[in-house]
Amino acid sequence: MKTIRLKQPGQFEWLDLEQQLTLQENEALVKVHRIGVCGTDIHAYAGKQPFFSYPRILGHELGVEVIEVPENSFAIHPGDFCAVEPYLNCGKCSACQRNKPNCCENIQVMGVHTDGGMREYVKVPIHKLHPSKKLSLEQLALVETLGIGAHAVSRAGVSSEDVVLVIGAGPIGLSAIEFVKIAGAEVVVMDISEDRLGFCRQVLGVQNTVNASYEPVEQLKSVLGGELPTVVLDATGNPKSMMGAFEYVAFGGRMVYVGLFQGDITFHDPYFHKKELTLMGSRNALPQDFKNIIGWMEEGRLDTRPWITHQASFEDTLQAFPAWTQPANNVIKAMICL
Numbered sequence: 001m002k003t004i005r006l007k008q009p010g011q012f013e014w015l016d017l018e019q020q021l022t023l024q025e026n027e028a029l030v031k032v033h034r035i036g037v038c039g040t041d042i043h044a045y046a047g048k049q050p051f052f053s054y055p056r057i058l059g060h061e062l063g064v065e066v067i068e069v070p071e072n073s074f075a076i077h078p079g080d081f082c083a084v085e086p087y088l089n090c091g092k093c094s095a096c097q098r099n100k101p102n103c104c105e106n107i108q109v110m111g112v113h114t115d116g117g118m119r120e121y122v123k124v125p126i127h128k129l130h131p132s133k134k135l136s137l138e139q140l141a142l143v144e145t146l147g148i149g150a151h152a153v154s155r156a157g158v159s160s161e162d163v164v165l166v167i168g169a170g171p172i173g174l175s176a177i178e179f180v181k182i183a184g185a186e187v188v189v190m191d192i193s194e195d196r197l198g199f200c201r202q203v204l205g206v207q208n209t210v211n212a213s214y215e216p217v218e219q220l221k222s223v224l225g226g227e228l229p230t231v232v233l234d235a236t237g238n239p240k241s242m243m244g245a246f247e248y249v250a251f252g253g254r255m256v257y258v259g260l261f262q263g264d265i266t267f268h269d270p271y272f273h274k275k276e277l278t279l280m281g282s283r284n285a286l287p288q289d290f291k292n293i294i295g296w297m298e299e300g301r302l303d304t305r306p307w308i309t310h311q312a313s314f315e316d317t318l319q320a321f322p323a324w325t326q327p328a329n330n331v332i333k334a335m336i337c338l
Helices: 039-046 137-141 143-156 171-182 194-202 216-223 239-248 269-274 287-298 314-324
Strands: 002-008 011-016 027-037 061-068 081-084 121-125 129-131 163-167 186-191 208-211 231-234 254-257 278-281 308-313 333-337
Touching (some): 002 314, 011 314, 061 121, 061 129, 081 137, 081 143, 129 287, 143 171, 143 231, 143 254, 143 287, 186 216, 239 254, 308 314, 314 333
Parallel strands (some): 163 186, 231 254, 254 278, 308 333
Antiparallel strands (some): 027 333
């Protein structure tokens, strides 16, 4: 079976591996057709991904076709096109028992803690498959990315009364923007890349953008009539941005860290208390997020087609991947096609 494995930081290897394809009663065998490349994959390639060990088969943003599946109560059948919920939770820990499988104490995320989908076939638990009879494989491969943004917006409790600042206009930030709009809130986007800010204005219809490279607080107050956002979602994974984000939140506001990095976050406690801020982390997504997103995409309320700026065949991935990690190439979302 054709497989791409990240042997060590900066070094992929092309393998033809034997795989045991006998299914357990709760498993389905799927053929991988599309693999979205995300920040997690790029950080792993750079040797900067937490919770990670090498070698590892990457790939958790998957558009797949069901090849074999036993009789099941989830209405999953051979031939179905599906998105994969790649968070393999234990079902037994306190978080799972409280309906928080996204932050299971023993979680195994495909492509991170356990091998993922950069291979022709993979076995997955049946209940982790989310089918659609309308969406393309490319659309299904982007559902997981959208789920990260959807869960972050949900964590923040965004409503139509909020003004939301999304920091970082990469794929996770873009997904958050979509769900802020669905919630009916006003959105402002901040980044240091004028190309990405232009994408937000021209493609997503975001009216207000801020370049973080110069006087961001003053820019925010200028576009918001002297006020600051009630919600800040930081999707950068950049420590300078994450620590600086405290300046952007209105008194009594909420801040959610969507991106993460390997290190410590510090802030000035009196400033934090003076504003009575709420600080939250957001990890992965919930099963219902996948179902909601597929429904919204089928209804045409979410259009991710402009996000896919780069593509490569499975065979060309080793050659193409290094360029996808370079900011100068303006990659929004790269997609691997099998």
